[in-house]
Amino acid sequence: MDALAGKPQSPYRVFSREEWAELRADTPMTLNADEIERLRSLDDPLDLMEVEQIYLPISRLLTLYVEATQGLFRATRAFLNTNGAKKVPYIIGIGGSVAVGKSTTARLLQALLRRWPNTPKVDLVTTDGFLFPNEVLAAEGLMQRKGFPESYDLPALLKFMSDIKAGKERVAAPVYSHLVYDVVPGAEIAVENPDILILEGLNVLQAGTKDVRAVPFVSDFFDFSIFIDAEENTIHDWYVDRFMHLRETAFRDPNSYFQRYASVPPSEAMALAEDLWGRINLPNLRENILPTRARASLIMRKGEDHRVEEVALRKL
Template identity: 60%
Template sequence: MRAEAAAMDQLVPATLSPYHFFSAAEWATFRGREALTLTADEVRRLRSLGDTIDLDEVERIYLAVSRLLYSHVESSQALFRQRKRFLRGSTQVKTPFIIGIAGSVAAGKSTTARILKELLARWPGTPKVDLVTTDGFLYPNAVLERDGLMQRKGFPESYDVSAILRFLSAIKAGARHVTAPVYSHFFYDVLEGDRIEVDQPDILIFEGLNVLQTREMPRDGKFVPFVSDFFDHSIYIDADERDLHRWYISRFMRLRETAFREETSFFHRYSKISEAEALEVAERLWATINAKNLYENILPTRPRADLILRKGGDHLVEEVALRKI
């Protein structure tokens, strides 16, 4: 595992790298003169348990990210108008700009997605921004248990990829009232019958562990889309494995004192055991599921991202890598 952990740190500037690299201080200058539209209370509400992001971090990192993304949205709209003229009055309607956000468990994907959703919605014209996570596309626990996949939950095979592709295809086709399933971390399962509706947003943020995942190409050359084929821009939230491990364990132990105490929580049983036993459980879950998924499936997709936000041990971004164009 030591050699694999070392591979996490290969994001270094190189002449032949497809990325531009910036320190956090350098990246902060790209916010321009844009005003910060979030408040400290809003940031506290949006961040996940254990995430240390505050208003300063939003101003330092995420305001520039939202400015970059919005510039891509505007460019996409301009390109669409040019193509429409090229096609001599095509009646096609501009479809949503889709942003994919990937990264390990405990990296802070959910916080990043929620922060960017709020920032993007406050740009000129008040774009309509929706957020959907891949959690809802996990197979229900009953199916995972039937197929012996409960210990592989979060791995690519635990998702209904066909349903994801149908959802994103409908979004890109400009369909109205497209729905996605809803997942509950409290119940640790998909909520049967619950759906979230997405109705022609300007921007859709699609967040999940494996959204940049690829598969073997078909030998017959027939088109088999990847989830990322529907993305207009992609972001990978990166961190050293030792930090991800520590954040996961800390979050698990804090949940043991809060949400796990609710009798209807899927993990309620862990609130009844000793702290040492709970720590042993958390370490086992990290080693056998989350770390394994990270190295087998998630980390290998990092080079496919357009933007990589590299976090330090304090959960704050230290380095930004932006793909060259």
């Protein structure tokens, strides 16, 4: 955010938390505390105040954007005299580093958008399902590059996005399990004519690829995009803390890929978390994720307590 806000020619208008909260206007609060608790991820201190001050204004903004897009569709249909044409889903991309709260943001916006007065159908898909299976990654020597752009089946992801934007009746997305740390064979999520589709993932805003055949880019299909941002050292702390907490919870499941780390001494687990961060997640953040920040429609800047301190909205 600092790199954007300080430039007089910035394409963004930057709002403080207080300024952004005022933009909620009269948007009704449609979620209760219990629902928010179920939507939030581990160590993400989401509460009613955060939703009211940050996410409700985003929901209101998206309402206006979707309505405007639908109006443009109607105008184009009238101009082309294609009354039978069917509108295609409005696609929202959510990107950012590991441990910044992408999943919480995606689930929360899905829940809020579903409760608009016209109750739109809102689907959520994560790009994790488009990772190559571990067997393929291992054969290609990419297990230590998992999450990097080359670890995804980009042609499959592009086809999925193209089918969605083409208005295909039913489009299937593969499923990823964080428990077993792999794509689930044969499992899929069916996306059937949603009004809105949210696509969440590490590199969703990336515009470059080593595969020159991969045109267009995934981000070209987005109508609106959100980047969740924080200081590098802060993200590091969140990642390590989450790993240590998972060691006490999910890693203890016998089916967990990381089950072997549940019983090691804390010092060894901490060393592993630091190694994974420094060898995989930090390089991916610097090389592939952070450079895409300036492509987002909206940037949410979080502080050390995980709460959003600033919001930057791209000027039209």
